[in-house]
Structures are given as structure tokens and as C-alpha cells.
Amino acid sequence: xxxxxFVEPDDELSAQAIGFARSLGDTRAVTxxxxxxxxxxxxxxxxxxxxxxxxxxxxxxxxLLAHVGAILDRAFAxxxxxxxxxxxxxxxxxxxxxxxxxxxxxxxxxxxxxxxQPAAEIGAVExxxxxxxxxxxxxxxxxxxxGGVSLREAKVVVGGGRGVGSAEGFTVIEELAGLLGGAVxxxxxxxxxxxxxxxxxxxxxGTKISADLYVACGISGATQHIAGAKGAxxxxxxxxxxxxxxxxxxDYAVIGDLHEVVPAISAELRKAQx
Amino acid sequence: xxxxVCVKRVPITGGKMVLTEDGxxxxxxxxxxxxxxxxxxxxEEAVRIVESDGGEVVVLTLGPAEAEEQLRDCMAIGAxxxxxxxxxxxxxxxxxxxxxxxxxxxxxxxxxxxxxxxESADAAGYQVGIRVxxxxxxxxxxxxxxxxxxxxxxxxxxxxxxxxxxxETPLPAVLTVLEGLNLPRYPSVPGRLRxxxxxxxxxxxxxxxxxxxxxxxxxxxxxxxxxxxxxxGAQAAPRVVEVLQELGVA
Numbered sequence: 118x119x120x121x122x123f124v125e126p127d128d129e130l131s132a133q134a135i136g137f138a139r140s141l142g143d144t145r146a147v148t149x150x151x152x153x154x155x156x157x158x159x160x161x162x163x164x165x166x167x168x169x170x171x172x173x174x175x176x177x178x179x180x181l182l183a184h185v186g187a188i189l190d191r192a193f194a195x196x197x198x199x200x201x202x203x204x205x206x207x208x209x210x211x212x213x214x215x216x217x218x219x220x221x222x223x224x225x226x227x228x229x230x231x232x233x234q235p236a237a238e239i240g241a242v243e244x245x246x247x248x249x250x251x252x253x254x255x256x257x258x259x260x261x262x263x264g265g266v267s268l269r270e271a272k273v274v275v276g277g278g279r280g281v282g283s284a285e286g287f288t289v290i291e292e293l294a295g296l297l298g299g300a301v302x303x304x305x306x307x308x309x310x311x312x313x314x315x316x317x318x319x320x321x322x323g324t325k326i327s328a329d330l331y332v333a334c335g336i337s338g339a340t341q342h343i344a345g346a347k348g349a350x351x352x353x354x355x356x357x358x359x360x361x362x363x364x365x366x367x368d369y370a371v372i373g374d375l376h377e378v379v380p381a382i383s384a385e386l387r388k389a390q391x
Numbered sequence: 392x393x394x395x396v397c398v399k400r401v402p403i404t405g406g407k408m409v410l411t412e413d414g415x416x417x418x419x420x421x422x423x424x425x426x427x428x429x430x431x432x433x434x435e436e437a438v439r440i441v442e443s444d445g446g447e448v449v450v451l452t453l454g455p456a457e458a459e460e461q462l463r464d465c466m467a468i469g470a471x472x473x474x475x476x477x478x479x480x481x482x483x484x485x486x487x488x489x490x491x492x493x494x495x496x497x498x499x500x501x502x503x504x505x506x507x508x509x510e511s512a513d514a515a516g517y518q519v520g521i522r523v524x525x526x527x528x529x530x531x532x533x534x535x536x537x538x539x540x541x542x543x544x545x546x547x548x549x550x551x552x553x554x555x556x557x558x559e560t561p562l563p564a565v566l567t568v569l570e571g572l573n574l575p576r577y578p579s580v581p582g583r584l585r586x587x588x589x590x591x592x593x594x595x596x597x598x599x600x601x602x603x604x605x606x607x608x609x610x611x612x613x614x615x616x617x618x619x620x621x622x623x624g625a626q627a628a629p630r631v632v633e634v635l636q637e638l639g640v641a
Contacts, residue, residue, distance in 0.1 A: 183518035187525035192602035315571030362406025
């Protein structure tokens with residue numbers, strides 16, 4: 118089987134995708150030089166004679182493969198975790214549910230679900246060129262002024278949910294996050310209520326975190342939220358409801374009102390830190 | 392400006408995924424329904440554009456008869472009319488869904504802007520908007536958190552980990568958006584009443600043979616962990632700090 122795998126340089130998810138691609142057959146790793154122009158890049162990928170075309174299940178990977186699928190009029194399976202005999206297992210609901218589906222036609226088009234495969238050495242990469250076909254492309258890149266710890270990369274995230282009760286209630290969450298050198302996160306309820314900006318949202322439609330520790334305060338644990346939180350190595354839940362679904366995914370729990378528990382932890386930390 | 396927004400009826404899943412006995416669908420007997428979060432922002436954005444520049448917002452869905460509820464919700468916050476592509480078959484694949492959308496808007500519905508969520512909350516195929524764009528020969532930009540219409544064009548921005556990429560495309564165009572684009576309004580009571588009177592066109596549709604043929608759904612392992620309870624209330628704090636120190640984060 119001839120496999121074409123789109124990769125981005127120095128990209129963790131591409132390293133995971135290339136390992137998956139090699140398990141399917143002879144793999145050519147390719148990338149593009151120049152400005153990102155998804156439809157044009159996809160046209161160049163689609164022009165190759167391959168039995169399967171793969172990419173990482175990243176923003177660009179999913180976008181490119183969707184274009185390839187549209188150009189070739191073939192099915193495209195996004196965020197696949199395994200494939201055997203033409204049957205793919207793929208993620209739905211941000212990974213909270215899996216689907217087994219038969220992927221018909223050739224070439225097989227799929228992206229590899231992030232963090233479900235070990236990373237491999239990317240190795241030699243061919244740089245392809247794509248002709249500018251007039252389709253939308255990146256005109257400029259605006260760098261964000263870096264303010265504090267980024268949610269995506271923070272080692273510790275302290276998140277607040279409905280139980281925080283108000284925008285002002287986040288003072289105690291901010292304080293604990295500050296003491297731990299971490300970032301503040303929140304659930305979708307909180308952003309919908311306007312208590313925090315969407316950039317703080319952890320979840321399927323927000324940021325997917327990869328912290329060493331996630332402290333979930335007053336968060337019930339809806340699947341929408343867990344989809345963004347499950348990348349954390351450990352979860353500590355602080356919740357007054359011992360039956361909350363978050364406890365079924367957490368490693369540690371404190372049962373109680375976050376408005377009492379969180380300041381007590383901050384005070385204890387200050388003592389420990391001298 | 393005439394804007395089409397495509398939305399999908401999805402269950403509000405709560406804390407746990409429970410499947411029907413045949414493993415073909417989520418058990419939704421006890422669940423409410425909504426549209427995907429990205430799409431809520433798409434509808435809000437369309438309504439804001441038309442409020443400021445004039446025009447019409449049409450909201451379209453492919454789904455069961457009950458999906459009228461979601462179209463009415465969208466009309467309650469300002470969409471002008473709805474199109475329901477009605478089907479009893481659940482889970483059309485993305486290719487089939489895009490095909491039905493393209494067939495329904497055809498030549499007699501010239502839209503300036505077609506808005507989609509970047510991916511649906513449930514199936515998350517990441518492709519319906521892109522497929523519709525190719526079928527209609529329109530430019531498409533995806534994953535947007537900012538949209539600025541200009542004369543005959545639209546400037547848009549996409550987050551790329553610590554930076555934003557800027558695109559500009561002439562209209563008509565397809566755009567797919569992400570939650571965070573705006574903060575959607577809640578429907579008012581008069582809005583809900585008006586929504587009941589707004590036009591809704593129904594067309595029955597049947598799916599073609601699926602090229603990504605769903606066999607069954609599976610709830611992934613790893614749920615049902617038992618958290619170690621470190622204590623209750625404020626007196627748990629010393630034990631929590633011990634654990635933070637063991638984990639090397641304090």
C-alpha cells in the first residue's frame with residue numbers, strides 16, 4: 118500500500134501521524150513550502166497516486182484532508198484511532214464516543230486522532246510546491262502579545278465551573294492558579310454566562326489542555342468539558358456533590374464548597390512556600 | 392447581504408454517554424436537544440451582520456421533523472426563515488449531507504455568505520462546509536474566530552497557537568467558525584413568539600449510499616475511575632498540599 122502523509126515540521130501530532138501511516142504501508146512524508154493555501158495544497162496532494170492519504174488530526178490536517186475529499190469526491194474519516202480491514206475507529210464528541218465505520222473507496226483519506234498513537238521519527242520529508250490557484254491563503258500572521266501562562270501549555274490549570282457562581286468568584290481560582298504558576302480555565306457554562314472570556318474555556322469547543330495537574334473547582338464534568346480536560350495527567354476535583362460525574366474521571370477529590378476549600382488550599386500553600 | 396447558516400440538531404449529553412441497545416445511537420430518551428456550539432456563534436454572527444448592514448438570514452438543517460425546534464430557536468434570536476431537509480435516517484455522512492445542502496440551495500438561492508460550524512459536536516467530521524464550497528465553486532476559509540465583512544469581500548482571522556492568521560476572500564464565500572467568535576444572545580420572549588410565525592420550508596430527502604458507513608458506536612474505556620477522596624471541606628487543605636508536593640507542582 119502506497120501511503121502519502123502530510124506532515125508539518127517539528128510538530129508532535131505529525132510525528133504521531135507518521136508512525137500510524139507507516140503501519141499501513143510504504144509511506145512518503147510530504148510538506149509544502151511557502152504560504153499556507155489549503156485548497157491549493159490539497160489539490161497537489163490529491164494529484165498523487167496513493168492508496169491512502171493521511172495527516173494529523175490537527176486544524177490544518179483535518180482541513181487539508183476535507184479539501185482532498187471534496188476534490189476527489191471520496192469519503193474522509195477524521196480523527197481515526199485505528200484501522201483494520203477497511204474499518205476505521207474514529208472519535209466523535211471530542212473523543213467521548215467512538216464510531217466504527219467502513220471507509221469505502223480509494224484512496225483512503227483519514228486523519229490520525231491526536232495523542233492516540235506514539236510519536237515516531239518523522240525522518241526525510243519531501244517538500245512539494247503547490248500552484249497558487251487563487252483560493253484563500255494566509256495574508257499575514259499577527260503574533261499575540263504573550264500575557265501569562267498559555268492554557269494549552271500550562272503545567273497546572275485551575276478551572277472553575279458553575280459552582281464558582283459569578284465573575285468575581287474567580288478571584289479565589291486566580292489566586293490558586295497564581296500560587297501554582299498555572300493558568301485559569303473554566304467550563305462552557307462560565308463563558309456562556311460571560312464570567313470569563315472564551316479563551317479560558319477548557320472543552321470540546323474550547324482549549325484542550327495537557328497539564329500535569331488540572332484542579333476542577335465546582336465543575337460537574339459534562340462530556341463537553343471532559344473532552345478538553347482529559348489530556349491532563351492528573352485531575353483533582355473540588356466539588357460539593359460526591360455524585361458529580363467529574364469524580365468518575367478525577368484521580369483525587371475534595372468534597373466541599375470550593376469557596377471554602379480553595380482559599381484554604383491557597384493559605385496552606387503560602388505557609389508551605391514560606 | 393443574504394446569509395445561509397447550516398446547523399445540526401444534537402443531544403445535550405450531560406455527564407455520561409449512554410448508547411441504545413443496538414449500539415447505533417446515543418440513548419436520547421432523557422436528553423434535550425440543541426445545535427452545535429460553533430453553530431450558535433455562526434447564527435449570532437449572521438444576525439449581527441444583517442442587523443448592521445441589512446439583508447436576510449436563512450437557517451438550514453438536515454434532520455428529523457423535530458429539528459424544527461432548533462430552526463425556531465435560531466429564528467428566535469433573529470434568523471428570518473428556515474429550511475428543513477427532513478429525513479428519518481439518522482447520521483447521514485458528511486458527503487451525503489453536503490450533497491443534500493447543495494441540491495437544496497441550487498441556483499435559486501444565491502447567498503453571499505454561507506456559514507457553518509467548523510465541525511459538528513457529535514459526528515465531528517470537519518468537512519461539510521468545505522465540501523459545499525467545492526461543489527458550488529466557492530472559496531472557503533475555516534476555523535474562524537473573527538469575521539469582518541467589507542465591500543464585496545470578507546476579512547477573517549484564525550487562531551494558530553499564540554498567533555492569528557489573516558485571510559481575505561471575495562464574496563460569495565463559505566466560512567466555517569468556532570465558538571468564541573462572539574457571545575450568542577439568549578432568545579427573548581417576543582423573539583420566541585415571532586419565531587413561531589416565520590416561514591419554514593420542509594423538503595423530504597433520502598440519503599445516498601454511505602461512503603463512510605457507520606457500523607456501531609462504542610463508549611471508550613477509561614471512564615468509571617474512582618477518585619481518591621482527600622478529605623472534606625477546608626480541613627482537607629494540608630492533605631491537598633501534600634499531594635501537590637508529591638506531584639511536583641507545588
